[in-house]
Amino acid sequence: MTSTSASTSTSASASTSTPARYRELRAQLDSLTTEAFRPELADIDELPTLDIARIMNGEDQTVPAAVAAQLPRIAAAIDAIAERMARGGRLVYAGAGTAGRMGILDASECPPTFNTGPTQVVGLIAGGTEAISEAVEGAEDDAALAAADLDGLALTPDDTVIGVSASGRTPYAVGAVEYARSRGALTVGLSCNAGSALSAAADHGIEVVVGPELLTGSTRLKSGTAQKLVLNMISTITMIRLGKTYGNLMVDLRASNEKLHARSRRIVSLATGASDEQVEAALLATDGEVKSAILTILGKVDASTATRLLTQSDGHLRAALSATG
Numbered sequence: 001m002t003s004t005s006a007s008t009s010t011s012a013s014a015s016t017s018t019p020a021r022y023r024e025l026r027a028q029l030d031s032l033t034t035e036a037f038r039p040e041l042a043d044i045d046e047l048p049t050l051d052i053a054r055i056m057n058g059e060d061q062t063v064p065a066a067v068a069a070q071l072p073r074i075a076a077a078i079d080a081i082a083e084r085m086a087r088g089g090r091l092v093y094a095g096a097g098t099a100g101r102m103g104i105l106d107a108s109e110c111p112p113t114f115n116t117g118p119t120q121v122v123g124l125i126a127g128g129t130e131a132i133s134e135a136v137e138g139a140e141d142d143a144a145l146a147a148a149d150l151d152g153l154a155l156t157p158d159d160t161v162i163g164v165s166a167s168g169r170t171p172y173a174v175g176a177v178e179y180a181r182s183r184g185a186l187t188v189g190l191s192c193n194a195g196s197a198l199s200a201a202a203d204h205g206i207e208v209v210v211g212p213e214l215l216t217g218s219t220r221l222k223s224g225t226a227q228k229l230v231l232n233m234i235s236t237i238t239m240i241r242l243g244k245t246y247g248n249l250m251v252d253l254r255a256s257n258e259k260l261h262a263r264s265r266r267i268v269s270l271a272t273g274a275s276d277e278q279v280e281a282a283l284l285a286t287d288g289e290v291k292s293a294i295l296t297i298l299g300k301v302d303a304s305t306a307t308r309l310l311t312q313s314d315g316h317l318r319a320a321l322s323a324t325g
Contacts, residue, residue, distance in 0.1 A: 034166050034192050034219050036212035044214070056221075059214050063225045066210045067233075074233055077188045077204040081160045081234065082241035084186055085120075086314070089158030091238065092122045094150070094176035096140030098220040099164040099190075099227060100125030104132060106231040112260065114235075114244040115252040121235065124149050126172040143175025150179050157184040162234070164227055165189075166219035168196020168207070177201045190230055192223040206230060243316035246271055251291040251317055264290050272297040291317050299324035 029035045044052060067074075081091060093103025100123070107123035110116040126145060127136025139145060150161065161180035163173035168191030177187045178201050189202030192210050199205025208230060210222040239245065244252040249271055255261045268279045271294045278297060285303040286292035295306040299321050306320070313319035 028169060029217070032167055032169075032193050033209060033211060034213060034223055035217045037216050038212050038214075041214060056214055059222055060225060063208075063210055063222050063229065066208045067226055067229050070206050070208050070230070073204060073206050074230060075237075077206060078234055078237045078241070080186055080204065081188075082238045084158045084160055085238060085242060087158045089156065089160060089186075090120055090122060090153070091235070092124065092150070092153065092155075092159060092161045092180075093164060093231070094124040094146055094161060094173060095164035096126035096131070096170050096172045097135070098224045099166060099170070099173065101132060102224065102227045102231055103162070103164050105228075106235050110235055110239070112254050112256055113250060114239045115254040116239075122153065124176070126170075140170050140172045143171040143178070146172045146176035147179040150176060150183075155180055155183040155185045157186075160186040160188065162188040162190060162231075163198050163202065164191075164231075165196075165198050166192045166223035166227070168193045168198040170198070174198050174201050188234075190227060192219065192226055243314065243319075246291070246294065246317045251294060252315070253290055255288055255290075261288075264288065268293050268297070291315070295320055295324075 044055070085091060093107055094100070095103050104123035104125055107121045110121040111118070125131045126142070127139030130136055131139060155161070159180070161176055163177040165173035168189070174197050177189055177198060181187045181201065181203065187202040188204045188206065189196065189198035190206045190208070191198045192208050194207050194209050196205070196207060199207055208226040210226050213219060213221045213223065215221065244250070249267050251267060251271070253260060253264055253267065255264045264283065265279050267290055268274065268282060269276070272279070274282070274297050279293070282293035282296050286296060286306065291310060292303060292306040295301065295309065295317060296303055299306065299309070301309070301324055309320040309323050310317070313323065
């Protein structure tokens, strides 16, 4: 589900910041790898377009290696998240700007892909719906805003909140993690700088250090790519652990358009090797539920029995199949 904060920022705007505060922020930025200036690229605007494209492509190829270095931490976080979601917990992303949009994107793709409930995976972005498409001044600087947004979700210890911030210092993301932890929820901090405040605040710190950006401080580039890759892992592998797949097939797919209806039929066919006629009959009998349709064919049971077995196995198709003998 895509859920955005309805609040607007109450933090001080840039016009009220003091010179001392500006100096403090400048010092913070100067210390961040993601903000580092690369003098070797100072003349990039004078290069031919193809050369710039090649440089960017080369930069992008470094991101997977940076993600790979964090795989043990990512896996540990996923196991902890899946354990809680199996008990009914929710997965909540919280971030500002590009980081917030990455969380919104990942959350919005879970219902059609994994048939998650409307509040099972939630994305919060500093500044609310408006911030998805344009900047909301000061919203990312307000840690209290994050607490207010999360307060509306009534967090429990079975929930997980993932703060996402390239810098690892964004007050909204750090505030979200601190508030969630105070409520007993599991917390994860995803950043692109080592030794970040976000990681320090979270139960699980994931720091994908991709290095300075092609354009100084433009963290929608390598940092944004890294965030997308990690969030892909977190949601996808969590759903695999929850039984939302059968092998590498999306058996909890929600068919909401013609393409997905066709994909549902293809998935049942790939899983069972059944004829088109058998696939159509199984989907008709199970009201289009892919997982149930597969179980009726492979387990040789009727639709109601398939539903019962899947309920008893907490939605895990392999376990339900084993129960058919």
